[in-house]
Amino acid sequence: MVTGASGGIGRAVSLALAIHHNAHIIALGRDSRRLEQLCSDVRAAGGTASAASIDLAADGAIPSILPHIPSTGLYGLIHSAGVCPLGSVEKTSEDDLEGSWRLNLRAPYLVTAALLPALRKKRGHVLFINSGAGRVAKAGWSAYAMAKHGLKALADALRDEVSSEGIRVTSIFPGRTATDMQAFVRAHEGRPYDPSEWVQPADVAEAVVLALTTPTPSLVEEIVVRPMS
Ligand SMILES: NC(=O)c1ccc[n+]([C@@H]2O[C@H](COP(=O)([O-])OP(=O)(O)OC[C@H]3O[C@@H](n4cnc5c(N)ncnc54)[C@H](OP(=O)(O)O)[C@@H]3O)[C@@H](O)[C@H]2O)c1
Structure with missing residues (x-):
């Protein structure tokens, strides 16, 4: 998932x-x-896929995910949904603060908790797409960085709870990555956006595949992927 x-x-x-594993992807997002x-x-790349349009920040999102989980269990849960509100502590709106907390931290917490029984069946792997802002909090990034720091804490506590059951937990910390989110950030900063300057989404994906496929008993706990300059 x-x-x-x-x-x-x-x-x-x-x-x-x-591409690498002919995986079955259960794809979550809002945009159908x-x-x-x-x-x-995904099908053209050799996998199979199903999708569900769910607003993960909304109350009641979790019960609507459960019918999409195979009764046989879940090999992996990859948390990538995120939002990046920017602004100083003084200027950030309550809505932006709430939105960041709900999607960037509350949703991964609740989704993980609800899917642990399915992950247990396959000795599955939970991966959190965190951020450089989950390691260092800079001016203008408080609402986002607070949630991402919390996401690291969630990953660390969860790993401590479930490692003994064979469930693996990894945090990936990408730097600026060439996606719509980064285009938004650059526009907010009033600076040009050139996708070639930033980490490519496919390179973050390779880090995810590496973490997922490293054989036990080794566990890739964290990976940092940053643009060179
Ligand atoms: N891009 C970067 O520079 C960068 C750097 C470090 C970390 N990250 C992290 O990487 C992850 C992915 O970001 P991205 O760069 O791929 O951003 P993106 O291109 O903006 O994609 C964000 C994804 O989150 C989904 N989403 C947004 N609001 C949602 C909601 N309320 N409910 C369910 N899904 C929702 C979007 O789906 P819909 O549009 O269908 O709603 C979309 O699939 C995020 O956690 C982000 O914090 C990004």
Whole structure:
């Protein structure tokens, strides 16, 4: 299962898993048209796919995910859905603060908790697409960085809870990555956006595949992927 599968990194992860492992992807997002396109591209890449359009920030999102989980269990849960509100502590609106908390932290927490029984059946793997902002909080990034720091804490606590059951937990920390989110960030900063300057979503996806396929008992706990300059 990949959240944010309709967007940059989640889409790239879904395609990489189809290409390398002929995976079955359960794709979550909101935009039905982009989800349908993703499913079609996953099939063309050698995988299979189903999709569900769900607003993960909304109350009641979790029960609507459960019918999409195979009764046989889940090999992987990749949290990529995210939103990046920017602004100083003084200027950030309550809506932006709430939106970041709900999607970037509350949703991964609740989705993971609800899917642990399915992950247990396959000794599955939970991967959190975190951010450089989950390691260092800079001016103007408080609402996002707070949630991403929390996401690292969630991953670390969860790993400590479930490792003994064979469930693996990994945090990936991408730097600026060439997606719609980065185009938004650059526009907010009033600076040009050139996708070739940034980490490519496919390269973050390769990090996800590496973490997923490293054989036990080794566990890739964290990966940082940053643009060189
Ligand atoms: N791009 C970067 O520079 C960068 C750097 C570090 C970390 N990250 C992290 O990487 C992850 C993926 O970001 P991205 O760059 O791929 O961004 P993106 O291209 O903007 O994609 C965001 C994804 O999140 C989904 N999403 C947004 N709001 C949602 C909601 N309320 N409910 C369900 N899904 C929702 C979007 O789906 P719909 O459009 O269908 O709603 C989309 O699939 C995020 O967690 C982000 O924080 C990104």
